[in-house]
Amino acid sequence: MSAKPTLHTVLSPRLLDTYDISNSIVVIIDVFRATSTIATALYNGAARVIPVDSVDRCIALGESTGGITAGERDGKVIPGLSYGNSPAEYPRSFIEGKTLVLTTTNGTKLLHMALNNGASQVVTGSFPNLSAVCRFLAKQNKNVYLGCSGWKDKFNLEDTLFAGAVIQEIQDYFTIHCDSSLMAADMYAMHRNDMNSLIRKTTHWHRLASYGLEKDLEYCVSRDVANVLPIYHEGDLVVQSV
Amino acid sequence: MSAKPTLHTVLSPRLLDTYDISNSIVVIIDVFRATSTIATALYNGAARVIPVDSVDRCIALGESTGGITAGERDGKVIPGLSYGNSPAEYPRSFIEGKTLVLTTTNGTKLLHMALNNGASQVVTGSFPNLSAVCRFLAKQNKNVYLGCSGWKDKFNLEDTLFAGAVIQEIQDYFTIHCDSSLMAADMYAMHRNDMNSLIRKTTHWHRLASYGLEKDLEYCVSRDVANVLPIYHEGDLVVQSV
Numbered sequence: 001m002s003a004k005p006t007l008h009t010v011l012s013p014r015l016l017d018t019y020d021i022s023n024s025i026v027v028i029i030d031v032f033r034a035t036s037t038i039a040t041a042l043y044n045g046a047a048r049v050i051p052v053d054s055v056d057r058c059i060a061l062g063e064s065t066g067g068i069t070a071g072e073r074d075g076k077v078i079p080g081l082s083y084g085n086s087p088a089e090y091p092r093s094f095i096e097g098k099t100l101v102l103t104t105t106n107g108t109k110l111l112h113m114a115l116n117n118g119a120s121q122v123v124t125g126s127f128p129n130l131s132a133v134c135r136f137l138a139k140q141n142k143n144v145y146l147g148c149s150g151w152k153d154k155f156n157l158e159d160t161l162f163a164g165a166v167i168q169e170i171q172d173y174f175t176i177h178c179d180s181s182l183m184a185a186d187m188y189a190m191h192r193n194d195m196n197s198l199i200r201k202t203t204h205w206h207r208l209a210s211y212g213l214e215k216d217l218e219y220c221v222s223r224d225v226a227n228v229l230p231i232y233h234e235g236d237l238v239v240q241s242v
Numbered sequence: 243m244s245a246k247p248t249l250h251t252v253l254s255p256r257l258l259d260t261y262d263i264s265n266s267i268v269v270i271i272d273v274f275r276a277t278s279t280i281a282t283a284l285y286n287g288a289a290r291v292i293p294v295d296s297v298d299r300c301i302a303l304g305e306s307t308g309g310i311t312a313g314e315r316d317g318k319v320i321p322g323l324s325y326g327n328s329p330a331e332y333p334r335s336f337i338e339g340k341t342l343v344l345t346t347t348n349g350t351k352l353l354h355m356a357l358n359n360g361a362s363q364v365v366t367g368s369f370p371n372l373s374a375v376c377r378f379l380a381k382q383n384k385n386v387y388l389g390c391s392g393w394k395d396k397f398n399l400e401d402t403l404f405a406g407a408v409i410q411e412i413q414d415y416f417t418i419h420c421d422s423s424l425m426a427a428d429m430y431a432m433h434r435n436d437m438n439s440l441i442r443k444t445t446h447w448h449r450l451a452s453y454g455l456e457k458d459l460e461y462c463v464s465r466d467v468a469n470v471l472p473i474y475h476e477g478d479l480v481v482q483s484v
Contacts, residue, residue: 011397012256014256015396152260154421155422157424178445179398186433187429191428203421
């Protein structure tokens with residue numbers, strides 16, 4: 001019987017290069033709200049989501065692909081782009097068949113770091129697509145890094161809780177010697193039944209709720225409401241069946 | 243009534259510069275075992291502990307001060323030095339009145355980073371001196387950063403649990419908007435009554451217990467058994483009354 005692959009949790013983009021992620025799967029986690037929005041747009045039929053790290057590149061790719069440009073700073077659509085970061089902006093009636101070019105601060109940065117550091121596969125995870133991510137990871141027999149995007153390189157609770165939810169589902173498939181993962185699993189076990197009250201204590205809630213986004217944030221901690229697997233392939237996030 | 247000072251928890255040395263620590267107190271936490279050993283040596287009457295970041299500097303300062311040189315790698319005394327990192331090596335009968343020159347990997351590095359980043363005061367914290375640290379912090383009316391040394395820049399549980407223990411004691415004196423602190427307090431609340439079993443799950447336990455240091459590690463999570471406040475002053479850690 002072969003050894004199980006390993007699973008680690010990376011609590012901030014700043015810590016990514018303390019791990020050897022080569023030949024591994026990295027799950028990009030940005031619960032509020034990039035990866036929740038990506039799952040939702042793809043679940044609702046978007047052809048692809050192109051994650052980009054700058055506004056200029058977002059505009060340029062919007063023009064060259066005919067895609068929808070989206071991105072927010074401080075709770076408002078960025079001047080020059082057309083839509084925001086809210087999953088509620090991407091119902092099937094609007095997004096089906098289209099390309100979404102999305103610029104975000106934390107999640108996109110981590111995604112590009114993962115690619116540059118040699119990850120063999122990059123997928124995105126959020127509560128809306130929790131089960132799809134877990135099913136995929138359990139089947140691959142590869143080492144896994146759960147990458148929390150955090151906020152400006154700081155630790156955040158919501159990404160950590162998602163890592164904990166994944167670990168609780170699939171821990172039997174992996175060898176886990178990682179304090180960050182033990183902590184994430186503990187935190188999820190402690191709070192899985194009071195997620196809506198816990199998220200009201202997070203710094204991110206206080207940042208976004210002042211923009212009137214409470215409903216958005218509650219959606220972003222709802223399990224399996226947009227249950228597809230976004231996988232990165234040549235610049236695009238597309239749906240892969242699992 | 244003036245606003246309360248703030249308190250943050252820094253989960254890895256790598257994250258220190260995401261915070262503005264100027265004019266603040268930084269608590270260096272390296273539970274297994276540097277800061278536990280520092281508290282113990284000073285509690286047992288050492289005149290001072292000089293924390294240094296290299297073996298060469300440890301040897302040089304040992305010669306110039308007539309101090310005891312100490313440091314370990316992989317559970318063994320470093321060649322050229324005289325003693326190790328175990329608090330059990332520093333009973334009063336041995337250390338009273340002496341200078342201890344101690345080189346450690348993680349704690350010393352964070353201490354020097356804190357000084358270089360403008361901290362106005364640096365103290366060291368561990369379960370053996372938990373109450374002394376809390377009493378000091380509660381009285382200063384200054385912003386506080388609880389700095390976890392981690393292991394080679396990775397998050398670890400034992401330093402986080404100590405941060406959580408401090409927060410539980412003194413949270414009423416501070417404004418705390420910090421996900422790392424919320425998490426640390428939750429983890430301590432969850433595990434305060436099973437510390438000896440929890441530490442057996444940590445990666446650091448597996449690293450050190452293979453060297454036969456179980457008793458050492460249990461001592462390092464014992465509250466107030468060496469209850470002094472080590473404070474940094476011109477190169478030395480010395481006891482300050484609180």
